[in-house]
Amino acid sequence: xxxxxxxxxxxxxxxxxxxxxxxxxxxxxxxxxxxxxxxxxxxxxxxxxxxxxxxxxxxxxxxxxxxxxxxxxxxxxxxxxxxxxxxxxxxxxxxxxxxxxxxxxxxxxxxxxxxxxxxxxxxxxxxxxxxxxxxxxxxxxxxxxxxxxxxxxxxxxxxxxxxxxxxxxxxxxxxxxxxxxxxxxxxxxxxxxxxxxxxxxxxxxxxxxxxxxxxxxxxxxxxxx
Numbered sequence: 001x002x003x004x005x006x007x008x009x010x011x012x013x014x015x016x017x018x019x020x021x022x023x024x025x026x027x028x029x030x031x032x033x034x035x036x037x038x039x040x041x042x043x044x045x046x047x048x049x050x051x052x053x054x055x056x057x058x059x060x061x062x063x064x065x066x067x068x069x070x071x072x073x074x075x076x077x078x079x080x081x082x083x084x085x086x087x088x089x090x091x092x093x094x095x096x097x098x099x100x101x102x103x104x105x106x107x108x109x110x111x112x113x114x115x116x117x118x119x120x121x122x123x124x125x126x127x128x129x130x131x132x133x134x135x136x137x138x139x140x141x142x143x144x145x146x147x148x149x150x151x152x153x154x155x156x157x158x159x160x161x162x163x164x165x166x167x168x169x170x171x172x173x174x175x176x177x178x179x180x181x182x183x184x185x186x187x188x189x190x191x192x193x194x195x196x197x198x199x200x201x202x203x204x205x206x207x208x209x210x211x212x213x214x215x216x217x218x219x220x221x222x223x224x225x
Contacts, residue, residue: 027062095187118197146185
């Protein structure tokens, strides 16, 4: 684990969404249960979140809002994917979200190949999803791109080679994207655990330690200021 973190720190910053937008035009966004501002807004639908996020962008004269790694959130409670009677509630986000209320291109963080892809159609899930596989200095790991457009999956084949910065998709809109305000869920995954086309992006507190190790902070690759 130490070696791969060192590798990530040495890699040049990767832009995975709308690369023409400078990091100076990014603003952090807190959607955690500890953000008291959220309690002053009725946030139930994708449109509610779009308005809230756009107001945050406008207030800060920003174009993309980012954040959410290891953030405990309430926004998943509407979905049985995350809250049901058969398992522990999953409410801790283990990827990094990049929110932008407009069409945007999605780009590969690093050179690699397509590991898998599929449309995860359940309410609150990723919607169309692409997972890439990378290898650096003999270490294999993966990056996941969730909440894409349906067209992003057309023409894709497993093992297709991609280059760093290559456009691999476009951002999805609700309800196709799992019915969220438009955003990219970007996640690093070391061990895919034999999963294809999907991997948990939200976990329960009980198994958080495992996912913190298997899914290190995506900002190690993005290097957002």
